[in-house]
Amino acid sequence: MSPTQSSAVAVRTGPSQILLNTRIIAVMRAPHATSYAPVVEALVEGGVLSVELTLSTPGVFEELPRLRERFGETVEFGVGTITTPAEAVRAIEAGAKYLVTPLTDADIVAVGVDRGVAVYPGGLTPTELFAGWSAGATAVKVFPASVVGPGYVSMLRGPFPDIEVVPSGGIGISDAAAWIRAGALAVSLGGPLLGDAFHGGDRKQLTERAVRLRGIVDEAQAAK
Template identity: 30%
Template structure:
């Protein structure tokens, strides 16, 4: 397992965290492999479905020979955080800000990325020791909200998630994002249903191209 600083840096280097939600056990490792081959280094498996820990462990095993970092998302409480960390999660995301989740990650040396919307939530997360902030849902407030948070709070790492697409990802990076989280914009669920991993890879690569283009501006 990579150390906390290395995981943090790999997420930023990737520029995007691909969110895998509701994918069955038989396919999730293949999907993760295809998305990694498309150029995504950071892969999130959500913890809001059945057998989440087993899926995280399966993806971790599948990508053990790569530079990928595997994390867990939708982690709402400390026991769930501990469970996914035990399964191999190297970073933990949430849609909300729960200081106990952040503190659990800190004790285990795992990157924590709680969800925030307001300055109060951002300060709460930072005081608990969060490594990065997940601005969620991003399209509700838009790219300018990144700078609005950073203005009074300083140079904090913000990852917009929720509605980020190839069409608007450039706006979020221009607004100050260090990375973005993406679900259906990068994970092709129709292709997964057809067991077409080549198309899964192609769809993910299209989003990666949009991210790379945005970051090169």
């Protein structure tokens, strides 16, 4: 990823080419991180290639290097639910290509900025979101996005014309197009995409949902 110049900060790390190509982040929560690999395979078959491993799942730091070895450069793995700078550092050391937080913390953003790693801090209010953006975020995560709706992106762009947004929380597959058309950099989905994949669900159906989501997002992006 190449750092890009920003008016708000000296250097901002841009989104990966994988994310720019696909515009989707799959958010993974499982009983244990050792369950991730088969689900990632199903997502890859469906064209979803950016995967956020959340720290609410045990074993993420230990499993991440194994996943990177298995999937190579095909999949971009990030670590989410980061709430401290120490977790951010450990995630990068384990091989995370990006960091995701549920909150706005300039110290966490600084870890990513200083190491040239993409970072997506969470917030909801304009004050929180602009604080994350000003600190050097790659994009800000609007969370929970279902509370505000896609129109919030254009409202934010009024006072903050350059801000990049990734909505997360309560977004269904059919909702994704509206967010992309509104100007979101990407959409972040967990349960509506993954369904019961970690609890004995049919992974073929997961791949079918991923294919459907990619089609919806690609069409919306092409129409912008």
